[in-house]
Amino acid sequence: MATTSYLPEVAGGMVAGAAFGDEQAAAAITLLRAAGVRRQDLSVVAADSGRAKRLAGDVAWHPWKAKAGPLGMLTSRVPTDLRHRYKGALRAGAVIIVAAADGQPVDTLAALLAQAGGEVIERWWQGPCALFAPPELAGPF
Numbered sequence: 001m002a003t004t005s006y007l008p009e010v011a012g013g014m015v016a017g018a019a020f021g022d023e024q025a026a027a028a029i030t031l032l033r034a035a036g037v038r039r040q041d042l043s044v045v046a047a048d049s050g051r052a053k054r055l056a057g058d059v060a061w062h063p064w065k066a067k068a069g070p071l072g073m074l075t076s077r078v079p080t081d082l083r084h085r086y087k088g089a090l091r092a093g094a095v096i097i098v099a100a101a102d103g104q105p106v107d108t109l110a111a112l113l114a115q116a117g118g119e120v121i122e123r124w125w126q127g128p129c130a131l132f133a134p135p136e137l138a139g140p141f
Contacts, residue, residue, distance in 0.1 A: 012127035016109035017082065017098040018118025019089035025055050028097050028116035033059055035112055040133040041100040045078055047090045055095060061133045079129040089120050100132055 020028055025044065032042060042060035046052040052062040063078050086096045097118070099109045106123045113121050 012125055014101040014106040014123065015098050015126045015131075016101065016106050016113055016121070016123045017086070017096055018110075018113035018116075018121040019086060019094035019096055020116070020118055022051070022055065022095060024117045025095040025097055028113060028118060029055070029060050031116045032097070032099055032109070032112055035104070035108075037099050037104060037109070037112075038102070041102050043098045043100075043131050045082065045086075045090070045096040045098065045131075047093065051095065060097075061131075063130055079126065079131055081124065081126065082131065085122055085124070086120060094119070098126075098131060100126075 029042060029044070033039070039059050040061060044052045044056040044060050044062045049062070056062040082096065082098065089096065097113065101109055110121050110123055
């Protein structure tokens with residue numbers, strides 16, 4: 001059984017993402033975790049890193065979790081593809097939840113995101129990036 005998301009280590013993989021308000025984001029994380037999505041395969045992104053951290057808690061990853069300070073912000077940057085897909089939603093104050101399709105079909109993840117009330121539901125191929133937990137930090141956060 002794999003202990004980490006495969007995205008940081010290999011060519012990439014399919015992901016599904018959606019935009020949420022704060023309360024909906026928390027409910028979506030709970031729903032995805034209950035469906036068997038591992039914490040290292042979930043990422044919470046918001047324009048405010050503190051908000052992403054609060055919503056992710058210890059049950060999901062957020063890109064700024066690896067390192068603190070300005071250097072951490074540069075090395076843990078949100079992937080350009082995600083920023084372009086959700087530019088309007090992030091500017092409007094939405095929280096973006098992205099789930100890696102590692103053990104779950106991407107269509108199932110998209111359906112769960114829709115069930116949780118997500119908007120701008122997208123599926124795409126994501127290359128290696130700092131969006132998910134690196135192998136050395138996977139497991140209990």
